[in-house]
Amino acid sequence: YPHCWRTDKPVLYYPLDSWFVRVTAKKDRLIALNKTINWKPESTGTGRFGNWLENLQDWNLSRSRYWGIPLPIWRTVEGDEEICIGSLKQLKEEIASAVKAGVMASDPYAAFDPADMSDANYEQIDIHRPYVDHIVLVSPSGKSMHRETDLIDVWFDSGSMPYAQWHYPVENAESLEEKVPADFIAEGVDQTRGWFYTLHAIATLCFDQVAYRTVVSNGLVLDKHGQKMSKRLGNAVDPFNALDEFGADAVRWYMISNASPWDNLKFDAEGITEVQRKFFRALFNTYSFFALYANIDGFDGQGKQALTEMDRWVLSRLNSLIKLCDASYRDYEPTIAARAVQDFVVEDLSNWYVRLNRRRFWKGEPGPDKHAAYATLQRCLEVVAKLSAPIAPFFSDRLHRDLAGKSVHLSDWPEHDEALIDLELEESTKLAQTLTSLVLSIRKKEGHRVRQPLQKMLVPVLDDTMRTRLKAIKELVLSEVNIKELVFLDPSESKLNKKIKPDFKKLGARMGRLMKGVAAAVNGMDQADIAQLEAEGSITLQVEGQNVKVELEEVEITAETVPGLSVASAGKLTVAVDINLNDSLVQEGLARDLVNRVQNLRKEQGFEVSDRIQLHVERSGNEQLEQAISAHAAHILAETLAITPEDQLLTPPDPSAEDPSFPIELDGGGNCVVRLSRVAL
Numbered sequence: 001y002p003h004c005w006r007t008d009k010p011v012l013y014y015p016l017d018s019w020f021v022r023v024t025a026k027k028d029r030l031i032a033l034n035k036t037i038n039w040k041p042e043s044t045g046t047g048r049f050g051n052w053l054e055n056l057q058d059w060n061l062s063r064s065r066y067w068g069i070p071l072p073i074w075r076t077v078e079g080d081e082e083i084c085i086g087s088l089k090q091l092k093e094e095i096a097s098a099v100k101a102g103v104m105a106s107d108p109y110a111a112f113d114p115a116d117m118s119d120a121n122y123e124q125i126d127i128h129r130p131y132v133d134h135i136v137l138v139s140p141s142g143k144s145m146h147r148e149t150d151l152i153d154v155w156f157d158s159g160s161m162p163y164a165q166w167h168y169p170v171e172n173a174e175s176l177e178e179k180v181p182a183d184f185i186a187e188g189v190d191q192t193r194g195w196f197y198t199l200h201a202i203a204t205l206c207f208d209q210v211a212y213r214t215v216v217s218n219g220l221v222l223d224k225h226g227q228k229m230s231k232r233l234g235n236a237v238d239p240f241n242a243l244d245e246f247g248a249d250a251v252r253w254y255m256i257s258n259a260s261p262w263d264n265l266k267f268d269a270e271g272i273t274e275v276q277r278k279f280f281r282a283l284f285n286t287y288s289f290f291a292l293y294a295n296i297d298g299f300d301g302q303g304k305q306a307l308t309e310m311d312r313w314v315l316s317r318l319n320s321l322i323k324l325c326d327a328s329y330r331d332y333e334p335t336i337a338a339r340a341v342q343d344f345v346v347e348d349l350s351n352w353y354v355r356l357n358r359r360r361f362w363k364g365e366p367g368p369d370k371h372a373a374y375a376t377l378q379r380c381l382e383v384v385a386k387l388s389a390p391i392a393p394f395f396s397d398r399l400h401r402d403l404a405g406k407s408v409h410l411s412d413w414p415e416h417d418e419a420l421i422d423l424e425l426e427e428s429t430k431l432a433q434t435l436t437s438l439v440l441s442i443r444k445k446e447g448h449r450v451r452q453p454l455q456k457m458l459v460p461v462l463d464d465t466m467r468t469r470l471k472a473i474k475e476l477v478l479s480e481v482n483i484k485e486l487v488f489l490d491p492s493e494s495k496l497n498k499k500i501k502p503d504f505k506k507l508g509a510r511m512g513r514l515m516k517g518v519a520a521a522v523n524g525m526d527q528a529d530i531a532q533l534e535a536e537g538s539i540t541l542q543v544e545g546q547n548v549k550v551e552l553e554e555v556e557i558t559a560e561t562v563p564g565l566s567v568a569s570a571g572k573l574t575v576a577v578d579i580n581l582n583d584s585l586v587q588e589g590l591a592r593d594l595v596n597r598v599q600n601l602r603k604e605q606g607f608e609v610s611d612r613i614q615l616h617v618e619r620s621g622n623e624q625l626e627q628a629i630s631a632h633a634a635h636i637l638a639e640t641l642a643i644t645p646e647d648q649l650l651t652p653p654d655p656s657a658e659d660p661s662f663p664i665e666l667d668g669g670g671n672c673v674v675r676l677s678r679v680a681l
Contacts, residue, residue: 018062019071019150023201027056030204038214040332041262045215049192059201062150069152070129074137074145081139087170088127089114094137101138108135117171159198162211181209184332186216189262216332218261224268237267246272249392250280256391257338279342280395282350283384287399289354290377293361296610299374306368311376313429314353315420317344318380322416325387334391341387349380352433356480362609378403383414431466432473432480435459435575438568439481442577446566449667451596452589456485458565458576460496462535466572482592483577496567496576497560498530506554517543522555530557534572583624590625591632593666594674595639601662601676602640612679614659615642616651622670626650643679 002011023030031053039045061071072085074094085091092114098104112125129151137145157164162180166172172179181203187195196215203211222228223235230236242251246269254272257279259265293299307315321344328337353376360373385400389408400408439457443450461467467488474486489496502522504515511518521541525533533539538551552571559567565576598615607613615637617629629636633646642649659675666672 016062016064018060019073019148021059021061021201021205023059023205024056026205027053029208030056030200033204033210034200037210037212038332040214040216041260044189044192044217044262048189048217049196052192052197059153061153061156062148063153064149065151066130068129068154069157070127070132071148071150071152073148074135075148076139076143076145078143081141081143081145083137083139083145087114088112088125091127091135095135098136098138101142103136103138103144114170117167155194155198156202158195159202159211162199162203163206180207180211182212184214184216185212186218186261189217189219192217214332216261219259219264221255221265221267224266226264226266229267237269242269242272245269246276247394249395250276253279253338253342253388253392256334257342258335260333260335278346280392282346283381283395283399286345286350286354286377287381287402289361290374290381291402292609294374294378296608297366297370297374299366299371301375301378303366303371304368305372305375307372307376308369309425310353310357311372312420312422313425314348314376314380316422316426317348317429318383319416319418319420320423320426321387322383322414323421326413326416329390337387338391341384345384347433349377349384352429353377353380356476386411386414428469428472431469431573432477434570434573435473435477436480438570438573438575439477439483439577442566442568442575442579443481446577446579448579449589450482451592451667452482452581453585453592454481454483454577454579455582455585456487456578457481457483458487458489458496458578460489460531460574462531462572496562496565496574497527498557498569498574499560500525500530500533500555500557502550503554503556507550510554511548514543514546514548518548518550521548522550533557537572587624587628587631590628590666590670591636594629594664594672595636597664597666598636598640598642598674598676601664601674605660605676605678607678611641613640613642613676614679615640615644615649616657616659616675617649618653618661618673618675619650620670620672622672625666625670625672642676 002013003009004011031050034045034050034053037045039049072091073082074085075082083094085094088109092107092109092112095104095107095109099107109125113121129149133147133149135147139145162182163169163176166176166179168176185196185199191197196217199211203209220228223237225235227233227235239251250272254275255265255267257275258271321340324340325337328334328340357373360370364370382400382403385396385403385408389396389400393409397408400406400411404411440450443454448454459470461470470486470488478484478486500522502519504519507518508515518541521543525539525541529539533550533552533555534557538549541548541550557569559569559574559576561567562576564578564580566579567574567576569575594617602611602613619626629650633649636642637644637646637649653673654675657675659677661673661675663671663673
C-alpha cells in the first residue's frame, strides 16, 4: 500500500463516483499546442510533459472536502435532470425560478446585484461550500435539484488564474487577448502534472490557445549531499537565515551561477562564501582601485583618450559579453549570463586588465593614455553593473550609483557595438592568458614565486596562426610570468615527447563495440600523429577496416618531463619552463622581493599611494643581497617612489638615524633592516 508522505502511515484507496472533464477529446490539440511552447529545458516539454499528454486521461474534477470551490452542478434525486451554472447572474435567475416554484422560500442573494462589481456588493455573499449547499433549484419538469456535494479540484482554480484574475468573462472580455497568453511562467518541475497542465488544458479547451509562451520548470533545491530537504530529516536550510547571513545578492548569484534553474541544486553554504570571495570581492576591489586613483587625479570623464591595445581588447571582450548576456537572458539562460559576467570580472578585468595596467593609473600625470585607462575601466564597471542587475539587484544598484550617480534599474540596457569586437585580438589574448596560467602553475609546482625571474620558456608551435599569435603576445607574456626568453619549437623537432590516451567516458558512448580498437589506435599514435591532432583538432584512424574520426577533446595529451624543464599542457598548448637558477636571476629575485616588502611597509604605515619616500637598506653582511641591491638600485627606487640617490640606498647601520627602521625577511633568503620615511614635497 502507499504511505502518507508526511506521517509514513499506510493509505488506503477506494473507488468513488466522480465528475470528469473529457480532455481526451482534445488530446491531439493539446499535443499540437504544446509543441509551440518554449520549454526550458526543452526535454521537459517533449519528455515529461509531452509523455503526460501522450498518455492523457480524462480530468477528475471531484474532491471530497468540507470547504472549497463547489461543483456548480445541480441534479434531481433521480439524476435524470441537471444543470451546470455558469455565472452568478444565471444562479440568481435559477434561484428566482426556484422561489417561484416553491422549492425555496426566498432568495438568499436578494441584495446582491450581478451587475455591480464593487467590493461591497461581493462581500455580501460567499459562494464556497458549504454556504451554497442550502440552495435548491427547480428542473424544467418541476423537480427539486440539489447541488452535487463534491468540490472542484483546486488545480482547476489555479489553471483558471489567467482569466479569473481579470474577472473574466464577467468583466474585461474585450481586453483579455492583451493579457493572455503569458510571456513567461516558472514553477517546480513537479508542476508538469499540476499547474502547467491545468493552465494548458483550460486554455486549449476554452480558447484553443496556449496559456504561456515560455515556461521554466525549476529543479529542486537539495542539501549539499543531494538529499531532498525536509524538517523530518533535519537537513532543511531556512532561506531567511541564509539571506540574513550572506545577503540576498550572494545567495541569488550562487543559486543562478551554480546550476541552471531547471537543474537540481545541491545547496552548500560554503558555495555562497566562495561567490562572495571570488566574484563580489573581485568586483568591489576593482571598483575601489578605480575610485582611489580616479579621485586622486580628479578624473571626470573629460579629456582626450589614446586607447592602447589592452584597452581595445577589454572593450572587445566587454562587447562580446554584452552580446552573449543579452542573448542568454532573452533565451531564459541566466546561468550562462552569470558565469560569463563572473569570468569576465575575475579573469579578464581583475586578474588581467587591471593587474597589467596598474602603472597607467598610478604613474605620471593625467594625459590621453591615463584618461583612456580610466574611461575604459569605468565603462567596464558600469556595464557589469547593468548585466549583473537582474541577478544581483542591490549590489549592482549601489555600484552603478557610485559610478554614474543614478540607479541601475532606471538605466538603459547596454547594447553591444559590433565595431568594437575584435575576435582575433580576443583569441590572441586568450592564448596569452592560457599560456600565463600554465607557466604560473609550473611555478607553483616547482616552488618558484613569480617575483623570481626565470631564464626561458619553450612552446611547440603547431601552425602559422599559432606562431603569429605567439609573436604578438610574446612580450606581454614574458613580462607577466617574469621570464627572460620565449623559444618557439617545431613539433617535429621538439624534445618534448607527448603521451596520449583515450578519454573512455567521452569516446565510449559514441564508439560502442569499436571502443577497444579505437583505444588501441589512439595509444599507438606517434608524435607526428599527436601533432596533427593538436593542429587540426581531429584525426581519422583506421579501426577494423573503418575510418573513425577522433576529436581532440576526446583524448588526454600530456608531455613527458625533460631534465631541467617543467612541462604543462592545456588543449593544444604545451609549455616547458627552464627551472634552473643562476646568480643573476637570484639577485634580481631578491631585488623584487625587497620592493614587495617596502610596498607592504608603505601600506602598513598609512602612506598614500602617491607619497614619495626616503629609503635606506642597512648593510648586513649578506653579500648576495647587497650585490642584488646595488645592481638593481634604480628599479627598487622607482618602484617604491623613493627619492634616495642610488649610491645611498645601501647604508651602514645607524642607531642614531631618525627614520623609523623595520626588520624584514626576504623569500629569496636573508634578512635586512630598512629605514623609510615620508618626504614632504
